[in-house]
Amino acid sequence: MKRVYVNEKWCLGCHLCEYNCAFANSGMQDMATALKGKPIYPRIHVEENDTISYAVSCRHCTDPICVKSCIAGALSQEDGVIRVDPEKCVGCLTCVLVCPYGALAPSESGVMQKCELCLQNSCGEPACVKGCPNRAIVYEER
Amino acid sequence: MGVEFIYPEFEVIRNDNRCIACRVCERQCANEVHFFNAERGVMMSDETKCVNCQRCVSLCPTRALKIVKSDCKLRENANWQDDTIKEIYKQANSGAVLLSSMGNPKPFPVYWDKILINASQVTNPSIDPLREPMETRVFLGKKPDKVKRDANGKLLCELPPQLELSLPVMFSAMSYGSISYNAHESLARAATELGIYYNTGEGGLHEDFYCYGKNTIVQVASGRFGVHKEYLEASAAVEIKMGQGAKPGIGGHLPGAKIVGDVSRTRMIPEGSDAISPAPHHDIYSIEDLRQLVFSLKEATEYKKPIIVKVAAVHNIAAIASGIARSGADIIAIDGFRGGTGAAPTRIRDNVGIPIELALAAVDQRLRDEGIRNNVSLVVGGSIRSASDVVKAIALGADACYIATAAVLALGCHLCRTCQSGKCNWGIATQRPDLVKRLNPDIGSERLVNLVKAWQHEIKELMGGMGINSIEALRGNRLMLRGIGLTEKELEILGILHAGE
C-alpha cells in the first residue's frame, strides 16, 4: 500500500505541507480564500527543534490502535487507509491519547479529522507530497 | 561618520489580498528580509537585506510576492549611472574592494547571438534525428596526425588517453567549499548518469564521491588544496588550473568561515583558516615549467589519464594556447570573461579578459596554422547558455564545452550574484547546513540530467538540419556559421562570413 513517508534529511521546516493540506481539504478553489486570516487545522504537522524538522501525519498502521480504541466506532480501516467518520465522532480524543506518533489532532469544531491520503478530496495524490519543495515527503510503496 | 544610506536595490511587493501569512517566505529567507508582525497579523519586509534570489517568490503558495527593481533613482546621467555612483558610495563607506559573484553582467557583445547556423535545403538533404542515427559522442585527448602502421602494415590503434563524452558538454570546475556538498553530489551523479564529466575545482574530492571517480575531473590549482595520491588516482582526468575567466590574473580566496568540517578536511587545511590560492602557480613561470607539472601529473597517474590545462581567455590567448599545446597537455580548457565565480573583485570580473567566442576562434586558427591542432582537444566555457551556443562553439572549433552557470541554474540558482555572502537560499553556494539541505541531490541530479538531455535533443535537431549526423563532422566547420551585425574585423577573427555571403 502506498503511504506518506517523510525523510527529515530533506525537510526544510517550511511548513508548506501544512498549508497545502489545509487547502486541499478546504474544498475551496483558491488558497487565499480558503486560508487567509484564519488559523489552519492541517492533518499533517511539522515538528522541529534547532537542528531538525520533519512532518508527521497518520502512519496508517497495519494494526491501528486508534481504530481499536475509538469509543464511537468512527474510525475504520479500509484497504489499509484509516478513515474517520466526522458524523460519528464525538471528539472524545481517545485516538489522540493512544496514537504513538502524535499524528492526530482535532479539527476546528473539535471533531476529529485525519490524513486520508487525499483520496477523498480533489487533490488526487497527497497534497503535502505534491507541494513539498524538497521531496522530504513522498508517497510510495515500501 | 557620514550619511551611509543607500536606497535598497529591490522592492518586495506583497499582494495583501493573497498573502495568507503562512510565513514560508520568512522561514526560507536566510537574509531575513521577511518577518511577521504579530500585533497586526501581517507579513512585513526589510528590503535593505533583499538580494532578489527569488526563493520567497518561488515558494510562496499563493503567488503573493514579487521582487522588483526599485525605481527610486538618482538623477539621470548617462555617464554617472546609478550603479556606478552607488559603488562609489559603498567604497567611500567601506574602503574595501568591491566583491561580486557569478559572471560579468555588463552589456558587452554576446557573439553567440550574432552568429547564425546554417541548414540544408534541396541538396545535401537534412536528416531527421528521430529516424536516423545521430552521433553526439566525442573523445577528448591528443589525436594522431596520420594513420600509423607497423612493419607488417597492420594499423596501429594505440591512442594516448582519451575522455569519452556522450555529448560535448561537461560540468566545469566548482569547488567543494564554494558550492555545497549536495551541489557536488548532484553534479557527480548527473555526470555519471549522462556519461560526461564534472570537475572538482580546487577544493579536493570528498571521500563520499570517490565512487563517481570515473566521471570526475580533479583539479590541481595554485593552492594545491586537497591534492594527494588517492585524489589523482580516483579521477578520470587531471586539470591544471592556470586561470579562470571571471578573474583572470588573480587567485582565489575562500574565507575561513567557510572552511568548516568536511570542507577543511577535504582541502587538507585547518578549520577556520582562509584558503588562499595564489595568483600564479609559484612553480610555473614558463611553458617549460608548465610542462614539468604536466609530466609530473602524468607520471603520478602512469600516463593513463589526460591532463587538462585550463586558462582564462586573455588578449594573447592564441600564443598561450600554442605554448600549452606543446607542453604535453592533452586538453586545453579556455574560460571566457563571462564565466562565473563564487566570488571575485567586481572590477576584475567586469573588465578583465576577452569573450570566449573570439578566443576560441583565434586559438583554433592558430593551432591549425601551426599544425598542432591534433596535439590537443579544446574545451571552452565562460557562458555557454544553450544547445545552440554548444553547436556554434563546436563549429568554431571546440571539441567540447564546459557549463557551470547553466548547471547551477538547473540546480535552482536565480543568479542573484551574492554567492560571496555564503547565504545561498537555494543551498548551492553555501556551507550552512540548514541551507545546504535545501538542495536534495535526488532532485538536483534529475534536473541536471533533464537539462543536458534536452540540450542533446536540440543539438541533434540542429545537426540534422545542417545535414550532419556526427558531431565530429561539425568541429571547426565554420562554413556552417554566418555573422550578423558584425564588423569586418570581428568576422575575420571569428573566421566566418557575414550572413548573405
Add this chain to the structure above:
Amino acid sequence: MNQYVIIGNGVAAVGCIEGIRQEDTEGKIIVVSEEKHAVYCRPLISYYLEGKTDLERMQYRSEDYYEKMHCDVLYGKKAVKIDDASKTVILDDGSALPYTAVCVATGSVPFVPPFSGLDTVSKKFSFMTLDDTLALETAVTPSSKVLIIGAGLIGLKCAEGLKERVAEITVCDLADRVLSSILDYDCASIMQKHLEENGIKFLLNDSVETFESDTATMKSGKKIDFDVLVLAVGVRANVSLVRDMGGEVNRGILVNDHMETTVPRVYAAGDCTEGDDISSGQKRVLAILPNAYMQGHCAGVNMAGGSDAFSNPIPMNSIGFFGLHSMTAGTYFGKEDGGEMYEEKTDRKLKRLFIRNGYLTGFILIGETERAGIYTSLIRQKIPLDSIDFESLKKTAALVSFSPETRGKMLGGVV
C-alpha cells in the same frame, strides 16, 4: 465445525468476533445479547443526551455487521450458566448452546448502595445502558432539578449530557474530589472549578443519609430537593457465570494475557475482567473501551486456534467536560513508592508526569493534550527514559526527542 459462543454484545464481543474471524472464517459464532439492541457505543450515551449524536450514529458497527461476520445474535436472552462438563452455555429459556470456546463479555452492572428511603424516590435512574438513557431522557424536563450521586466518569458525563436539558444539576460524592478514580486532588480541583463555571453544583465529602420522596438529606445535614435522581456510584463486574463454574474471580474475572480464565476453553474480555495493568504491575479491572476491544480481539484469536497476547494493558482515559479535556494514563506512584513527578501548571492547564525507576508510569494532562499518545506509548512500550531526550519530551510531546534512527523507523517505514 467450531462453534463459538460470546456472552454479551458490547465492544468486547465485537473485538471477539473480529478476532475469531481473523483466524476462522467458517466456524459458527453465536452472540447472546441481553440488551435488545445491536452493539452500540456505550460511552456515547451522554453525548446522546447532549445532542452530539443520535441512535443511528451511535451504532458501533454497520447495520449488516453481524450478517457480514456470519454471526447469530440471540437478542433478549440471558446466559444463566456455563456447563463445563457438557461444554454448553445454558440460557434463561432453558436452551443449551454447545461451544468449542466461549467468551464471557458480560460487562458490569451499576452498584446501588442501600440508601434508606430510596424506594420512596419516584424518578430514579442508573446511567449505564441505552435503555437507562432513553428512560432518563423522557423523565427530564427543562425545569427538572437533577441530583446525581457519584462524581465519577459516569456521573459527570451524565451531568454534562443533561446540562442544557434541565434547570439544575447537583452532584454529590463521598470522595473529597471529582473523578477520584483518575485524578489527584489538584487536577480534580481544576476540573471541578471548570464544571462549576458551567453550572454544575457539587456536594463533596458528603453522602445521602436518607431519601424522602424528592428530598435527600445528606450526612452533613443539608437537604436537597430534586425531581430526578441518577445513581452513578459505581459498577460491579458481572462475574457470576465464571465464579459459579469454579473459575477464579476477584473484583473481576481473572484472565491472563491470552484472556483465558482459569477454566479451559472459557475466555473473558471487557469490563467483567480483571487483568494485568503493566503500569502498576498489578491485576486490575480496567473498565475502559479500548481495553474491551483489544481483550475481546485477543480472546477471539486465541479461541479460534490462533495465538495472541494482549501484553500491555494500562488504564487510560480521555475525557472532556464542556470543552476542557483531560487525559490520564497509567499509575501515579507517589514519593513514598519511589516515584517522582514532573509538573507544569498554569491556571487552566496542568501536566503531571509520573516517573519511577527510569520509566514513565503515568500522566495527567488537563487542557493541553496534543500528541499525548507519545506519552502513552512510553508507558505501554516501557521505553527507558534514558534512551530518549526526556528533558525535552517532558516539556513537549514530540518525536523530536527520539533518536534519529528510531524516528526514521517510525516515520519512514511500515508500522
